[in-house]
Amino acid sequence: MELNSIKPAEGAKHAKRRVGRGIGSGLGKTAGRGHKGQKSRAGGYHKVGFEGGQMPLQRRLPKRGFKSHLLKFNDEVTLAQLQDLSVEEIDLAVLKNAGLVSVRALNVKVVKSGELSKKVVLKGIGATAGAKAAIEAAGGSIAA
Structure with missing residues (x-):
C-alpha cells in the first residue's frame, strides 16, 4: 500500500447539496424551504426549547x-469513629490522616451516633449538643 493509493471507502464521500441552482436540480426557487413562514426566511428561526409561545417544558416542570x-x-x-481512633487529642489533621474526613474538609462536626467510652480532647472541632454531653460524660473535653 502506498500513500498515493489510499482512497476513502465507497460511498463515504459525496457531493454537497447545492440548493437554489435552478428548477432542474429539484432544489431551485425556494431551495427546499417551502413557501413563506419563519423557517423559510434567512436568519429567522426559534431558539432551542421554544414551543411557539406555549410554556416550554423546562419552565413547566417544577x-x-x-x-x-x-x-x-x-x-x-460519629462518636463510634472517635472510639476507634488510637489518639487522645483529636484535631482536623488527625481526622484527615485517619481518612475519616475529606482532605478538602475545612469544618468538622461530631455527631452523636454510637458509643464513646474513652477520654478524648477535641481541638478546633465542633460537636452537637448530644455529642458534647457524651464526650464530657466519658471524661473528655472540647477546646475551641
Whole structure:
C-alpha cells in the first residue's frame, strides 16, 4: 500500500447539496424551504426549547433540589469513629490522616451516633449538643 493509493471507502464521500441552482436540480426557487413562514426566511428561526409561545417544558416542570457548594467543605464524624481512633487529642489533621474526613474538609462536626467510652480532647472541632454531653460524660473535653 502506498500513500498515493489510499482512497476513502465507497460511498463515504459525496457531493454537497447545492440548493437554489435552478428548477432542474429539484432544489431551485425556494431551495427546499417551502413557501413563506419563519423557517423559510434567512436568519429567522426559534431558539432551542421554544414551543411557539406555549410554556416550554423546562419552565413547566417544577424546580426541585439544591445542594450547596459549601457542603463539600463541611464533614461529620460519629462518636463510634472517635472510639476507634488510637489518639487522645483529636484535631482536623488527625481526622484527615485517619481518612475519616475529606482532605478538602475545612469544618468538622461530631455527631452523636454510637458509643464513646474513652477520654478524648477535641481541638478546633465542633460537636452537637448530644455529642458534647457524651464526650464530657466519658471524661473528655472540647477546646475551641
